[in-house]
Amino acid sequence: MAVEIGGIGQSVKRKEDARFIRGKGKYVDDVKLPGMLYMDIARSPLAHARIRKIDTSKALAIPGVVAVITGKDLVPLNLHWMPTLMSDKQMVLPTDTVLYQAQEVAAVVATERYIAADGVDAIEVDYEPLPVVVDPIKALQPGATLVREDREQKDNHIWHWEVGDRAGTDRAFADADVVVKQDLYIPRIHVSSIETCGIVASFDKVEGKLTVWMTTQAPHAIRTVIALVAGHLGLAEHKIRVISPDIGGGFGGKVPVYPGYVLAIGASVLTGVPVKWIEDRAENIQADSFARDYHISAELASKKDGTMQALRVKTIADHGAFDAAANPSKYPAGLFHIITGSYPFEKSFVEVDGAYTNKPPGGIAYRCSFRVTEAAFTIERLVDVLALKLGRDPAELRMQNFIPPTAFPYTSSLGWEYDSGDYGRALRLAMDTIGYADLRKEQAEKRKRGELMGIGISSFTEIVGAGPSKNFDILGIKMFDSAEIRVHPTGKVMVRLGVKSQGQGHETTFGQIVAEELGIPVADIAVEEGDTDTAPYGLGTYASRSTPVAGGATAIAARKIREKAKLIAAHLLEANPDDIEWKDYKFQVKGVPSKSKTMQEVAFAAYTNHPQGMEAGLEAVDYYDPPNLTYPFGSYICVVDLDRGTGEVKIRRFVAVDDCGTIINPMIVEGQIHGGLTMGLAPALYEQINYDEQGNIQGGTFMDYLLPTAMETPNWETAKTTTPSPHHPIGAKGVGESATVGAPAAIANAVVDALAHLGVRHIDIPITPWKVQKILKENGVAE
Amino acid sequence: MIPASFEYAVARDVADAIQLLGSSGGEGKVLAGGQSLIPLMKFRLAQPGLLVDINRVKGLSDIRENGELRIGALVREADLDMNAIVRERYPILVDTTRVIADPLVRNMATIGGNLAHADPANDHPATMLALRASVVARGPKGERVIPIDEFFVDTFTTVLAPDEILTEIRIPKRPAGGGGAYLKLERKVGDFAIAGVAAMVVMDEKGRIAAASIGVTNAGPTAIRARKAEDILRGQSPDDKTIAAAAAAAAGESKPWSDLRGPAEYKLDVIRVLTQRAIRKAVARATGGK
Amino acid sequence: MAVATAPTTSRGQRTHKIHVTVNGVPHDVEVEARTLLVHFLRENLNMTGTHIGCDTTNCGACTVLLNGRAVKSCTVFAVQADQATVATVEGLEKDGKLHPIQEGFHQEHGLQCGFCTAGMMMTAVAFLATNPKPTELQIREAISGNLCRCTGYVNIVKSIDHAARVMRETAEGKA
Numbered sequence A: 001m002a003v004e005i006g007g008i009g010q011s012v013k014r015k016e017d018a019r020f021i022r023g024k025g026k027y028v029d030d031v032k033l034p035g036m037l038y039m040d041i042a043r044s045p046l047a048h049a050r051i052r053k054i055d056t057s058k059a060l061a062i063p064g065v066v067a068v069i070t071g072k073d074l075v076p077l078n079l080h081w082m083p084t085l086m087s088d089k090q091m092v093l094p095t096d097t098v099l100y101q102a103q104e105v106a107a108v109v110a111t112e113r114y115i116a117a118d119g120v121d122a123i124e125v126d127y128e129p130l131p132v133v134v135d136p137i138k139a140l141q142p143g144a145t146l147v148r149e150d151r152e153q154k155d156n157h158i159w160h161w162e163v164g165d166r167a168g169t170d171r172a173f174a175d176a177d178v179v180v181k182q183d184l185y186i187p188r189i190h191v192s193s194i195e196t197c198g199i200v201a202s203f204d205k206v207e208g209k210l211t212v213w214m215t216t217q218a219p220h221a222i223r224t225v226i227a228l229v230a231g232h233l234g235l236a237e238h239k240i241r242v243i244s245p246d247i248g249g250g251f252g253g254k255v256p257v258y259p260g261y262v263l264a265i266g267a268s269v270l271t272g273v274p275v276k277w278i279e280d281r282a283e284n285i286q287a288d289s290f291a292r293d294y295h296i297s298a299e300l301a302s303k304k305d306g307t308m309q310a311l312r313v314k315t316i317a318d319h320g321a322f323d324a325a326a327n328p329s330k331y332p333a334g335l336f337h338i339i340t341g342s343y344p345f346e347k348s349f350v351e352v353d354g355a356y357t358n359k360p361p362g363g364i365a366y367r368c369s370f371r372v373t374e375a376a377f378t379i380e381r382l383v384d385v386l387a388l389k390l391g392r393d394p395a396e397l398r399m400q401n402f403i404p405p406t407a408f409p410y411t412s413s414l415g416w417e418y419d420s421g422d423y424g425r426a427l428r429l430a431m432d433t434i435g436y437a438d439l440r441k442e443q444a445e446k447r448k449r450g451e452l453m454g455i456g457i458s459s460f461t462e463i464v465g466a467g468p469s470k471n472f473d474i475l476g477i478k479m480f481d482s483a484e485i486r487v488h489p490t491g492k493v494m495v496r497l498g499v500k501s502q503g504q505g506h507e508t509t510f511g512q513i514v515a516e517e518l519g520i521p522v523a524d525i526a527v528e529e530g531d532t533d534t535a536p537y538g539l540g541t542y543a544s545r546s547t548p549v550a551g552g553a554t555a556i557a558a559r560k561i562r563e564k565a566k567l568i569a570a571h572l573l574e575a576n577p578d579d580i581e582w583k584d585y586k587f588q589v590k591g592v593p594s595k596s597k598t599m600q601e602v603a604f605a606a607y608t609n610h611p612q613g614m615e616a617g618l619e620a621v622d623y624y625d626p627p628n629l630t631y632p633f634g635s636y637i638c639v640v641d642l643d644r645g646t647g648e649v650k651i652r653r654f655v656a657v658d659d660c661g662t663i664i665n666p667m668i669v670e671g672q673i674h675g676g677l678t679m680g681l682a683p684a685l686y687e688q689i690n691y692d693e694q695g696n697i698q699g700g701t702f703m704d705y706l707l708p709t710a711m712e713t714p715n716w717e718t719a720k721t722t723t724p725s726p727h728h729p730i731g732a733k734g735v736g737e738s739a740t741v742g743a744p745a746a747i748a749n750a751v752v753d754a755l756a757h758l759g760v761r762h763i764d765i766p767i768t769p770w771k772v773q774k775i776l777k778e779n780g781v782a783e
Numbered sequence B: 001m002i003p004a005s006f007e008y009a010v011a012r013d014v015a016d017a018i019q020l021l022g023s024s025g026g027e028g029k030v031l032a033g034g035q036s037l038i039p040l041m042k043f044r045l046a047q048p049g050l051l052v053d054i055n056r057v058k059g060l061s062d063i064r065e066n067g068e069l070r071i072g073a074l075v076r077e078a079d080l081d082m083n084a085i086v087r088e089r090y091p092i093l094v095d096t097t098r099v100i101a102d103p104l105v106r107n108m109a110t111i112g113g114n115l116a117h118a119d120p121a122n123d124h125p126a127t128m129l130a131l132r133a134s135v136v137a138r139g140p141k142g143e144r145v146i147p148i149d150e151f152f153v154d155t156f157t158t159v160l161a162p163d164e165i166l167t168e169i170r171i172p173k174r175p176a177g178g179g180g181a182y183l184k185l186e187r188k189v190g191d192f193a194i195a196g197v198a199a200m201v202v203m204d205e206k207g208r209i210a211a212a213s214i215g216v217t218n219a220g221p222t223a224i225r226a227r228k229a230e231d232i233l234r235g236q237s238p239d240d241k242t243i244a245a246a247a248a249a250a251a252g253e254s255k256p257w258s259d260l261r262g263p264a265e266y267k268l269d270v271i272r273v274l275t276q277r278a279i280r281k282a283v284a285r286a287t288g289g290k
Numbered sequence C: 001m002a003v004a005t006a007p008t009t010s011r012g013q014r015t016h017k018i019h020v021t022v023n024g025v026p027h028d029v030e031v032e033a034r035t036l037l038v039h040f041l042r043e044n045l046n047m048t049g050t051h052i053g054c055d056t057t058n059c060g061a062c063t064v065l066l067n068g069r070a071v072k073s074c075t076v077f078a079v080q081a082d083q084a085t086v087a088t089v090e091g092l093e094k095d096g097k098l099h100p101i102q103e104g105f106h107q108e109h110g111l112q113c114g115f116c117t118a119g120m121m122m123t124a125v126a127f128l129a130t131n132p133k134p135t136e137l138q139i140r141e142a143i144s145g146n147l148c149r150c151t152g153y154v155n156i157v158k159s160i161d162h163a164a165r166v167m168r169e170t171a172e173g174k175a
């Protein structure tokens, strides 16, 4: 029965595959409208400069170039600046100063993509270079080059944010037996979904209606933002339709609003013709929101016996030229204060200072909930630093300190209420799966022979599913999410959601939730998302919030339907509703299995034979405001071998035990974990965006921004424990990002472990072969 | 990323290609596999006025061995890898071609283009130096055979005239007791080399190195030959000490620079390590091992 | 299919008339010399199953078969495909029957967002034609010019292996 329904817990094959494997997906760049124009963008080669002159005449002389837009053109429309999601503002196009390399300077609209590119090539800009500041620590020093002249505040400090008990934590440190301290830099990286960002904007002058197809993870929020930014041009929210078609990966990079979107919309409104803008990869990496870039100084206090007591963390957050992060409004540093991780610190204190620099704006996630990877990496590294200081086995030290399963719901010293967890069970399973004890033996033997292998553990706790409306909003919009379910007379179902899949398989998993709740086969359930004209309002898909929030909405909307259906079933069965039970995916008279009605029969009756006095039809909407966040967790163990000659790190094995509560579709969950692990591997060993002193990007294309291939990626081994979330309607916690959060520390810990006998305590990621080789050389063990 | 506009012509044969290039007023460029040229054109770092497509020229895609190994300039990396003669007798070429770019790029990229492009980061130049190859070029004045030592002038510059076509690569027949290997370290698969070392040795009956040649990738403005290392090896038995000394010498002759592939100092160590490993592998192959 | 090698393109011009057979269907189209094959497919022929993911020939989202070989169509000019055959993802399904590689990707969950999928499948099709019984490492090598940001490759490897098995069984059945 269950298999047929394809309900919760089944590895139902994905519905969305049918179009993708045939090349019939519809991504933004596949949208082609009659008369459509193409836009391309000229960008600044300098990181900080005054624009003396923009000469567009040569570009305009090219046959096929329709228009060139510069900042000056936007001033009368009041579109030269736009708000960011973080109460900052951002230039759409500069009127006099550029603040970072690759910043948009002018847009060319032409009849063809190639001609638009020629137009960009023909734009001549005369720049007067200005001093550049790229290091946020220097940027915060007095007398530093001022990045944002437009602000009243004449320094580069954006905000200070702190949480926890400063005095109590200081006291705990003063009294502690043992204190370890570690500075960590978590470098700037970029999500680099394989599809870049783009838009097709189509303004119908007669109807006054704007339709946009856009690579966005949050179509509804975007609609509201467009209405807020361009309302004065006559764009009202009911005349704006945002369609987020198939999305080729998001990972956080498709949450913000980029100037290119605004320019394409502006160009379409002005010309009355559809305008397409698709950024190329260099633009995507060089100008779109980055992630991380946190300079962290972390300290941990413990007793002699290893009992962890207090945590103190100071961080400088580099936001580039504009704070264009996409955090919930109240949390400028996101949920970074999940940094106490899986451990019951009595006292903790965290402070973060945001800084402006002459670098691209951002501070978004990278397949992780807001700043959670930064937190998990820090605490899991720090625990290993403590283990080394105390001469303890890192697994054992974790086991000793974990928040015990009996302590849930557990309120952390930084104010989070963890819903459920059993950290020891996950770590034990990981250790058993990988054969931890044997590996330690092997390591000892190898060390004697001069061979370098390391074992690294990460027992992370995530925080996802933003979030409860009392604390969570973006631009004031509460972070609920929604589902609307309609059961048609023939028992087929249409589900519409406020979230938006970018590869997570929503058409399948949300169908499974409904299948489970309504007893209708998943094949008969259509799931639609991403069209603001039809879908209910929601905040979108990022920070692993779809399952925790929209999944809750879906289950509850389905339950609303079941409640009504029960009354109809009672009517059909001529029984008292109290005598009807939902069993084996059917309504039956209690104790009389022969007297039953299927949901399909009830659905038909809802339109043809519903009880007198009842509204016809069978549908429900739910706007789900989660009572709490969810706290997925896991334990990862990584084994590495190091090449003593070249410093290369080879991952031999990696076991990931995840606990994301109730699993809707094990196949999809495993796929999410594989992908997340690979995006954890990437920053651990390969990816980084650096800037030289002049603010020139280092690694702005896939030649130098190193996404792992199938050759670098190990054959991930996964396992699971299941600790349902007590407050979630189906007990699910969300999983899309756990692995990205947990993996980097496991890998870094493994490499440090391989070198620990040489006195190594930390290596900043990405752990490149030359960092390792330098250590080997300094210690006289290099080949 | 869209290339600037250009004119395009398909060359019927080599003479036609030479003629087309000659009449382009210096604006012409040969299009072979296009895997270096087209990326440059997309970034508009190259804006040739005329592309002369030599892909349809017959007779440039053969691999033959008679007296020496002759590889047509248009031989694709993937075909080099699959060629029976190469697989059987020139494993160093298999080593090299397999670490160039990725399998899809290798389906287009040509060995002639790899040399003509004269990128010190390309892998064939070092191997050709080690193999003591020569290249055949044809121009308006006829054909000339250029020893590989004289071929590379500077980064992206060879001795080829703008209207000369590289038609063939000639590699001396693998001598008895000869063996070679190419080793490359890359940041990830598909990347250009942090460094690469090609080593060829000829062993005498007494187990000594009768001749050795070593080429290094990404160690200067062009691929370089590590002559001092070769001198150290010549006449010696391949013991650890000799190999270590040769490897140190190879690093000493290299002039890598610091960039996103690592600090120069690191690269020197990599060159030393790879040289040791490449010599060992070459010796093993020469003496019948793998 | 036999391919004439004699060029029909006019010489030394910026636009050229080309004859290309895509998935068995011949097309005669006038293109600019600089038109990249991927744009020719997507814009001129409206075949949008082939994608673009980078500017530097790294990602392989644009992979198609040119005369049977897997190439990155963002790094080939359309004029180079004159008189050639091109195979794209749209041609994999034949007479309503999915190609084993498509089945493999579906069965083994080898795709998530689907953006890299066409390129991965085309690479795999060409690869399996030369190596019908690959090892895991050989599959990984074969797709090392195709980037996927979603799946972590494990299931892509399984998908290709799945297809290899099915194709071998079919071949044996026929033999």
Ligand SMILES: Cc1cc2nc3c(=O)[nH]c(=O)nc-3n(C[C@H](O)[C@H](O)[C@H](O)COP(=O)(O)OP(=O)(O)OC[C@H]3O[C@@H](n4cnc5c(N)ncnc54)[C@H](O)[C@@H]3O)c2cc1C
Pocket (backbone or CB within 6 Å): B029, B030, B031, B032, B033, B034, B035, B036, B037, B038, B039, B073, B074, B099, B100, B101, B102, B105, B108, B109, B110, B111, B112, B113, B114, B115, B116, B117, B121, B122, B123, B124, B160, B164, B165, B166, B167, B190, B191, B192, B193, C056, C057, C058
């Ligand atoms: C992603 C990527 C990764 C790469 N990684 C590597 C790597 O790791 N190692 C490596 O060695 N290479 C690498 N390459 C480069 C690749 O091997 C190139 O194909 C090669 O450098 C040039 O060969 P081609 O046939 O493509 O030449 P083209 O790009 O067609 O031409 C290159 C240059 O040589 C000239 N030329 C070509 N053939 C001739 C000829 N017969 N006579 C005269 N001039 C000629 C052209 O005019 C042009 O100036 C990589 C390329 C890419 C796209």
Ligand code: FES
Pocket (backbone or CB within 6 Å): C051, C052, C053, C054, C055, C056, C057, C058, C059, C060, C061, C062, C063, C072, C073, C074, C075
């Ligand atoms: S688009 Fe062709 S390789 Fe990336």
Ligand code: FES
Pocket (backbone or CB within 6 Å): A194, A248, A249, A503, C110, C111, C112, C113, C114, C115, C116, C117, C147, C148, C149, C150, C151
């Ligand atoms: S499935 Fe999304 S990039 Fe591969």
